[in-house]
Amino acid sequence: MVMDPSVAFRAPAATGPEPSGREPVLGGALRQQAVWVDEAVCIGCRYCANVAANTFVVEPDWGRSRAIRQDGDSTERIQEAIDTCPVDCIHWVSYEQLPELEQQSREQELLPLGLPSPARPRRTLPRSAGGAATP
Numbered sequence: 001m002v003m004d005p006s007v008a009f010r011a012p013a014a015t016g017p018e019p020s021g022r023e024p025v026l027g028g029a030l031r032q033q034a035v036w037v038d039e040a041v042c043i044g045c046r047y048c049a050n051v052a053a054n055t056f057v058v059e060p061d062w063g064r065s066r067a068i069r070q071d072g073d074s075t076e077r078i079q080e081a082i083d084t085c086p087v088d089c090i091h092w093v094s095y096e097q098l099p100e101l102e103q104q105s106r107e108q109e110l111l112p113l114g115l116p117s118p119a120r121p122r123r124t125l126p127r128s129a130g131g132a133a134t135p
Helices: 047-051 075-084 095-107
Strands: 032-035 057-058 066-067 088-095
Touching: 032 095, 047 057, 047 075, 066 075, 075 088, 088 095
Parallel strands: none
Antiparallel strands: 032 088, 057 066
């Protein structure tokens, strides 16, 4: 049986409710809470970005995770990302708290991960080939 492909163009288009412009971009439902990453605690493990890639991204300059979309993934997927975080730096917060938390984040001094901290003294003793310091 051969079907005429032009039949698809003659069929009426499915009509749904008229969009209001306030719907989440990816079609999800609005949540009662927002997701927030405490970047000062984040160790850059990337687990959250692997689990919920539409919500979290690892910031390239600092190596820490950041929530980039509140509607990127389902609530269950975001909760799974929160559960995989080894340092518990991802939190559900109210939308009203976000501006204050973002301001606090801007005021924190962060160093890129993997670089020595000025508070930690550098090693000044030479390392020996055997692993122990020579007398």
